Amino acid sequence: MIAAAKITLLALAILLLIATVLPFVRSPYWWVRMFDFPRAQIAVGMLVVLGLYGIVNLGVAQAKPYEWVVFALLGLGTLYQVARMAPYTPLASVQTVDASDGVDxxxxxxxxxxxxxxxxxxxxxxxxxxxxxxxxxxxxxxxxxxxxxxxxxxxxxxxxxxxxxxxxxxxxxxxxxxxxxxxxxxxxxxxxxxxxxxxxxxxxxxxxxxxxxxxxxxxxxxxxxxxxxxxxxxxxxxxxxxxxxxxxxxxxxxxxxxxxxxxxxxxxxxxxxxxxxxxxxxxxxxxxxxxxxxxxxxxxxxxxxxxxxxxxxxxxxxxxxxxxxxxxxxxxxxxxQDTPDAEADDREVAEEMVEDAAEEKAEETSAEQHEREREDQ
Structure with a gap:
């Protein structure tokens, strides 16, 4: 029973780590970009898995070396997810200042x-x-x-x-x-x-x-x-x-x-x-x-x-x-107010995004045209 629980928790840990790493991939595919969204949910999931694994092991002393590696990565992943959301908490400095009292x-x-x-x-x-x-x-x-x-x-x-x-x-x-x-x-x-x-x-x-x-x-x-x-x-x-x-x-x-x-x-x-x-x-x-x-x-x-x-x-x-x-x-x-500014690399990425959309639009237009031609025959 304990062995099965450990295997299940390890599998969950690996899935959560994959969900953390995938957003680093510069890809528009939905199965990549969907993991931009649930950072809070992934962080909570990581904490739950860490806690449950500690209970199952009755202490980290019983963990095997590869388990140490997986759960050290899980801890780092949790910190990373929290860090990505931290700017959107009162712990960070505001980007937009409050209006002056009595503004017209x-x-x-x-x-x-x-x-x-x-x-x-x-x-x-x-x-x-x-x-x-x-x-x-x-x-x-x-x-x-x-x-x-x-x-x-x-x-x-x-x-x-x-x-x-x-x-x-x-x-x-x-x-x-x-x-x-x-x-x-x-x-x-x-x-x-x-x-x-x-x-x-x-x-x-x-x-x-x-x-x-x-x-x-x-x-x-x-x-x-x-x-x-x-x-x-x-x-x-x-x-x-x-x-x-x-x-x-x-x-x-x-x-x-x-x-x-x-x-x-x-x-x-x-x-x-x-x-x-x-x-x-x-x-x-x-x-x-x-x-x-x-x-x-x-x-x-x-x-x-x-x-x-x-x-x-x-x-x-x-x-x-x-x-x-x-x-x-x-x-x-x-x-x-600290105004954001794009660097040269960011502008290159932006140009690639627009080019990708133009190529996809051209492909769709071509496919639609071929479909119409086939229907007319």
Missing amino acids: RERRLRFVVSNVLMENREIDRWVRVVRAEDPDVIAAVETDAWWAEQIREALEADYPHAIEAPQDDTYGMLLYSRFPLLDAEIRHLVEDSVPSIFTRAELPSGDTVQIVLLHPRPPRPDIQQNSTWRDAELVLAANEVQDLDPPIMVAGDLNDVAWSRTTRLFQELSGLLDPRIGRGLFSTFHADHWYLRYPLDHVFHSDDLTLVELRRLDSIGGDHFPMLIELALEEGRERE
């Missing part, structure tokens, strides 16, 4: 971003949660025509400015604002079926804040969908942001975790700050399973914006929690 309300932007879950029909619950926060701008993704109609009816009296791109494939997005929305564009950075919104919100002070709303495709094991499209969209969005005039805010369900290589690359290429660093994980998915939650919904911003408030909101009946952020425009405080 007319130079603030209060924003809610929410993945509604397209099949979710609890519109009253969504409206109640969002309205309770009194936001200036509301972004909703994974929205179809039904959601667009329902939200429009509920909000248009107070939020007369809107950009709507509803779709029935879970990639629709909507943006509603109290403030005028200038130079509004619905763009398709990588795929014709995946929109993004670019616009500027005009604050009561007369200042404008550039808003970019994203919702790229995720890596999905159920349909063997790799991360190629998501990675390329984040890189292209970061490149676009570099050419925009600040202040800038990028938000959305990026289908990526805060600590991943791709999210870090997005920050370094765009030069935007993450207000969660030094404050918390703010895990938004999955709303129904506390043991499987990841920070998938993001807000990044330029260094002339400071933080008034950041909070995860209550459940809206879908699989994501909404996020609330309030930012203040404070020129002159840029030096207080």
Whole structure:
């Protein structure tokens, strides 16, 4: 019995170590990228295996040399997983500084971003949660025509400015604002079926804040969908942001975790700050399973914006929690904030991601063309 337990624990230890090492591989395959997500779960699993193995052995003195090696690696793996998440805890220094006391309300932007879950029909619950926060701008993704109609009816009296791109494939997005929305564009950075919104919100002070709303495709094991499209969209969005005039805010369900290589690359290429660093994980998915939650919904911003408030909101009946952020425009405080910057190697990796997406798109287009030609024969 003890021998069987030890073999089982050793097998689990090896699997957890593989799950820790796989994200080092620069590959878009879903079975690699999926292990970017559960760092907390892997760390807890490692601690549990270590504890159980200690109990089974009744002390490390009975462990064999190869077992020492495996469980020393397991301990190092636990430390590594914790270290990757540590910046998103109050133990780290904040990347976004708090707004000054008494900053002019007319130079603030209060924003809610929410993945509604397209099949979710609890519109009253969504409206109640969002309205309770009194936001200036509301972004909703994974929205179809039904959601667009329902939200429009509920909000248009107070939020007369809107950009709507509803779709029935879970990639629709909507943006509603109290403030005028200038130079509004619905763009398709990588795929014709995946929109993004670019616009500027005009604050009561007369200042404008550039808003970019994203919702790229995720890596999905159920349909063997790799991360190629998501990675390329984040890189292209970061490149676009570099050419925009600040202040800038990028938000959305990026289908990526805060600590991943791709999210870090997005920050370094765009030069935007993450207000969660030094404050918390703010895990938004999955709303129904506390043991499987990841920070998938993001807000990044330029260094002339400071933080008034950041909070995860209550459940809206879908699989994501909404996020609330309030930012203040404070020129002159840029030096207080550590702006990320990309190195030459990072830019090379980014170029490769875009090239991979272009090649995959060309292959898909060619395959579709051949299929049409075969059908016409």
